[in-house]
Amino acid sequence: MDGTSEILEQAIEQLAKLPGTGRKSARRIALYLLKQNEDDVMKLANALISLKKSITRCSTCGVISDGDPCSICENAKRHTGQICVVEESQDVFLIEKTNEFRGRYHVLGGVISPLDNIGPDDVRINQLMQRVNDENEQLEEVILALNPDSEGEATSYYINKLLKPYEKIKVTRIAYGIPMGTELEFIDEATLGRAFASRNTF
């Protein structure tokens, strides 16, 4: 076809692969970038390159991090008696924002999902148990903070079973219930049921 730029088409094709970006928004982004000055485009490109090249994972907790160990595992002020188990690194960032938790984390990098052929050995459960063995002396609590879907539930049960033999370690789970700021009529039955079952003394 006349009047198309191969270079432009390639950029659109690459951008269209990003999540939430179809060909139309990819085209819009490409044409937007064409109008920006070279410095700004280079800043974006370099940020993406270092994202992949410079970022690493903490070899202890598995969170994505600029260094190994990560700033959380390295921080002597964090409680060493608590490990919070999460699915992905972004969950760590979210929980950190709440300022509710001062212990350390363990990122599984996924959950057990037989339908997707993901077994216990495909997520970082062995590494968790290794840590539990190594830190057995000081460890008081393992907090499970997985997503409340069937895979997350199954994985929580599995980890709970593995931790049973460690009698000194309390296994807890974050509360699932009514989200703050909503009205009851908008809540689904499963959540409402769970909220009832998990009710506390006022």
Place this chain on the structure above:
Amino acid sequence: MDGTSEILEQAIEQLAKLPGTGRKSARRIALYLLKQNEDDVMKLANALISLKKSITRCSTCGVISDGDPCSICENAKRHTGQICVVEESQDVFLIEKTNEFRGRYHVLGGVISPLDNIGPDDVRINQLMQRVNDENEQLEEVILALNPDSEGEATSYYINKLLKPYEKIKVTRIAYGIPMGTELEFIDEATLGRAFASRNTF
């Protein structure tokens, strides 16, 4: 804050500048890229870099292009008697897709907009008149295909006035009316009015 990656934050910040991308989608894209292999991320980054470094503009018609002249101006099979005036390069690509037009283009790179301090000299109207003078012998028609907003209208009128002295050149405008595949009840009054005023013999 503990547990944030500077590198990740920088990538999110850069991505969040893109049109249609807020911080949430920027974070989602960054975490998605982290999971991709290095090759794919490099392909994206390089596509963005060459977008800015290798792409050029046709010095005749002003369209963004891999080479100068662009493939349209260079194509000896295109009608040299027609020039279609558009606002931006993407309009050229859109019109090319229709296969309705086999002439050549002129990209203004904007429209006259006194409120934004954009005068006739800030868009490529002088270059258009230069072309009209140079190609006076062969030129039969200038087709105005600007957006149907007040700035587009004003720019169309302005160009039409400049072209008045060239009696041999017909100045036309693409038809504005009811879009295909819609129902009349969903059409705004301005469009419907325009469609009536521009009615054709059936």
